[in-house]
Amino acid sequence: MKKILVVEDExxxxxxxxxxVEKAGFIPVGRVKSAKAATEAVHTHRPDLILMDVQxxxxxxxxxxxxxxxTFSKAPIIFLTGFHDALKEADLDGLQPCxxxxxxxxxxxxSGKIQQAFExxxxx
Numbered sequence: 001m002k003k004i005l006v007v008e009d010e011x012x013x014x015x016x017x018x019x020x021v022e023k024a025g026f027i028p029v030g031r032v033k034s035a036k037a038a039t040e041a042v043h044t045h046r047p048d049l050i051l052m053d054v055q056x057x058x059x060x061x062x063x064x065x066x067x068x069x070x071t072f073s074k075a076p077i078i079f080l081t082g083f084h085d086a087l088k089e090a091d092l093d094g095l096q097p098c099x100x101x102x103x104x105x106x107x108x109x110x111s112g113k114i115q116q117a118f119e120x121x122x123x124x
Contacts (some may be wrong), residue, residue: 001027002056002118007065009033009044009057009079017110024111035060035068049117054081066071066095076117080105097121
């Protein structure tokens with residue numbers, strides 16, 4: 001079974017997203033809420049996919065965390081954001097494979113994006 005790391009600064013959303021991940025047939029291998037913890041968790045758990053909130057607690061954000069993670073992991077990243085319009089394609093340069101999912105989202109949207117991300121990653 002594939003492992004998915006949940007990086008989200010809101011604890012209730014971490015729990016809800018983790019339950020959706022399980023329902024979709026994947027293993028949530030961690031729930032973290034900062035860029036530093038995300039980087040450490042990717043080293044530790046080696047997830048097959050990362051669900052990354054753009055806005056995180058602390059000094060850094062999800063985009064910066066993804067840039068650091070890309071130096072040692074090619075796991076697909078799905079960026080979670082409530083502000084899709086605030087992100088520009090240039091912000092995501094060099095972070096492929098990745099995609100965006102705008103909050104709020106439901107189980108169908110999340111599971112579809114996860115499947116799509118895995119399919120896209122296999123083509124690269």
